[in-house]
Amino acid sequence: MQSDIRRTLLEMFTNSEDEYVSGQKISDMLGCSRTAVWKHIEDLRKEGYELEAVRKKGYRIVQKPNKVSETELRLGLHTDRIGQSIHYEETVDSTQKIAHRLAQEGAKEGTVVVAEEQIAGRGRLDRVWYSPKHTGVWMSIILRPPLPPQRAPQLTLLTAVAVVQAIQEVTGISPDIKWPNDVLINGKKAVGILTEMQADADRIHSVIIGIGINVNQNSGHFDSAIQDIATSLKIESGEDINRALLMQTIFAKLEQLYDEYLTNGFKLIKLLWEAHAVSIGKHIVARTLTGSIEGFAKGITDEGILLLEDAYGQMHQIHSADIELMNR
Amino acid sequence: MQSDIRRTLLEMFTNSEDEYVSGQKISDMLGCSRTAVWKHIEDLRKEGYELEAVRKKGYRIVQKPNKVSETELRLGLHTDRIGQSIHYEETVDSTQKIAHRLAQEGAKEGTVVVAEEQIAGRGRLDRVWYSPKHTGVWMSIILRPPLPPQRAPQLTLLTAVAVVQAIQEVTGISPDIKWPNDVLINGKKAVGILTEMQADADRIHSVIIGIGINVNQNSGHFDSAIQDIATSLKIESGEDINRALLMQTIFAKLEQLYDEYLTNGFKLIKLLWEAHAVSIGKHIVARTLTGSIEGFAKGITDEGILLLEDAYGQMHQIHSADIELMNR
Numbered sequence: 001m002q003s004d005i006r007r008t009l010l011e012m013f014t015n016s017e018d019e020y021v022s023g024q025k026i027s028d029m030l031g032c033s034r035t036a037v038w039k040h041i042e043d044l045r046k047e048g049y050e051l052e053a054v055r056k057k058g059y060r061i062v063q064k065p066n067k068v069s070e071t072e073l074r075l076g077l078h079t080d081r082i083g084q085s086i087h088y089e090e091t092v093d094s095t096q097k098i099a100h101r102l103a104q105e106g107a108k109e110g111t112v113v114v115a116e117e118q119i120a121g122r123g124r125l126d127r128v129w130y131s132p133k134h135t136g137v138w139m140s141i142i143l144r145p146p147l148p149p150q151r152a153p154q155l156t157l158l159t160a161v162a163v164v165q166a167i168q169e170v171t172g173i174s175p176d177i178k179w180p181n182d183v184l185i186n187g188k189k190a191v192g193i194l195t196e197m198q199a200d201a202d203r204i205h206s207v208i209i210g211i212g213i214n215v216n217q218n219s220g221h222f223d224s225a226i227q228d229i230a231t232s233l234k235i236e237s238g239e240d241i242n243r244a245l246l247m248q249t250i251f252a253k254l255e256q257l258y259d260e261y262l263t264n265g266f267k268l269i270k271l272l273w274e275a276h277a278v279s280i281g282k283h284i285v286a287r288t289l290t291g292s293i294e295g296f297a298k299g300i301t302d303e304g305i306l307l308l309e310d311a312y313g314q315m316h317q318i319h320s321a322d323i324e325l326m327n328r
Numbered sequence: 329m330q331s332d333i334r335r336t337l338l339e340m341f342t343n344s345e346d347e348y349v350s351g352q353k354i355s356d357m358l359g360c361s362r363t364a365v366w367k368h369i370e371d372l373r374k375e376g377y378e379l380e381a382v383r384k385k386g387y388r389i390v391q392k393p394n395k396v397s398e399t400e401l402r403l404g405l406h407t408d409r410i411g412q413s414i415h416y417e418e419t420v421d422s423t424q425k426i427a428h429r430l431a432q433e434g435a436k437e438g439t440v441v442v443a444e445e446q447i448a449g450r451g452r453l454d455r456v457w458y459s460p461k462h463t464g465v466w467m468s469i470i471l472r473p474p475l476p477p478q479r480a481p482q483l484t485l486l487t488a489v490a491v492v493q494a495i496q497e498v499t500g501i502s503p504d505i506k507w508p509n510d511v512l513i514n515g516k517k518a519v520g521i522l523t524e525m526q527a528d529a530d531r532i533h534s535v536i537i538g539i540g541i542n543v544n545q546n547s548g549h550f551d552s553a554i555q556d557i558a559t560s561l562k563i564e565s566g567e568d569i570n571r572a573l574l575m576q577t578i579f580a581k582l583e584q585l586y587d588e589y590l591t592n593g594f595k596l597i598k599l600l601w602e603a604h605a606v607s608i609g610k611h612i613v614a615r616t617l618t619g620s621i622e623g624f625a626k627g628i629t630d631e632g633i634l635l636l637e638d639a640y641g642q643m644h645q646i647h648s649a650d651i652e653l654m655n656r
Contacts, residue, residue: 100432100526124530148617148647149477149525156529180529196528197477198428201484201508201648202453202617205524289476289530319476320529 022058072244081110083251093120096210099140103206109144123192137213149199153304156195157273166249171237176278188231286321341389350386400572409438411579421448424538427468431534437472451520465541477527481632484523485601490582499565504606516559614649
């Protein structure tokens, strides 16, 4: 089925909500025969839509497929760039890997790689990220900011703000951010964000933002090893969450913050980030690749770098680390 | 011809310098018939080697092909990693593009992409870099330093030092470095270096170092538009330069400096860089993507960033720019 016919058809069903849409109306709108309409309906069924057909009334959608396909993501999407080009696959090694390849081949800004399942999803430092089928948001977004590479850390913080705002809007939950971009709900991790870039000394060629969100997992879904530190939006809210809506909201929030950032700089983003941050003004341990530093988290710089004051009053600039809050 | 037979045969010719090597000796060393030897010699001729055959004396190489093929580059190469894996092509769009793809596919550290000619060679900020056939060094080197991305600028300076040392050793010319990595001979540009990276906030995944050197161009080779600012090693030294030897020397110098850097840090590299730098301690204009700053170049930081003091005494940190020396 052509993608624009499919979209028009789905728009019609969405607009009439629970009402039936007659075969005649569909045939008029699409400008095709009743037989053609029937074929289009069959195609939708093959894609996983459950459609009820009632004589003299017409058709209506009883159940949408539990998918985040291009059709689902573009329907009702109100952005200019982010999500306007979707690369969707059922199962991938990692969306990040595909996005890197697409970026290299010249994919335009806002291109999103989405999968229902990742079999080799990775987080920071090659840590495993479990991405089971149809339960989460597993995606990578390509941006091309006209900026020098030393400003990339700001985009990491910006993304955390966009994700937190979207979760808040869709679920009502208000997550915390642990520097730089761990998104926590009741102290447990629900979101992983990985920002990678291709750059030279002058400017960023592309930033690939990987976002993994545990959405509809039940508590039994999590391995006993991570049960105490991981959670999902469903566990925290008690409700099934519409993944496509969550992703569309992330696209919209991200685009809005990104435009603000490109126009007016990091100031407002920094304030928004600080409003959600739980790791600032506390005693913490920062574990970096070269060692651990304990101290007082004074704040972040205008570049997005963490300022940590140790017991001797010496200030450390932390570019990346695992942060642990101390109980004192 | 198998690559190891070819290498052994070329080693024999190289070791006996201008002497003839008898067909019997070759047949003994390679463990093959005299007819097979004759076939191997024919294969070498097809590759562009000019071989003289004299009755009762044997064979000797009169002229090697003017190429920087894998055979030429690996013969007599004394490095552990850099140049041990060579990806050679006659004509490419850009070696940098191929190296990016290979890095993405997991190519190991030290892999080098070499071409005789680039038809779309690019420098910083997408500026055109002319790379005509058989006259220069057009290559990209893949490194995988276990370092965070903010240390990448140090590798840019390190590469400039390696290239300057190699040119010095092979040609006797002692070039200058204009911050960060413009290599100048008598004020004209002979080398372009472009450092690109793939990284996340924690660490560099790969650094792709593109090196373009004008080697054997005559002054007539340069377009009138760049004649006053560009030069070649041949123009400056008055001699034809062995490109393969120059590249091997770069591989060796780069590996040596890189090992020193990974073991002991940037200190020694910084001193070596400063010893060749012409832009420090002078009045300069730094043209960045966002504007120009005029001032006194105080030096470089331990991160490789340029410190520029303007007329009001304010210190600017320059991450990347075009530098022009002022006459005052």
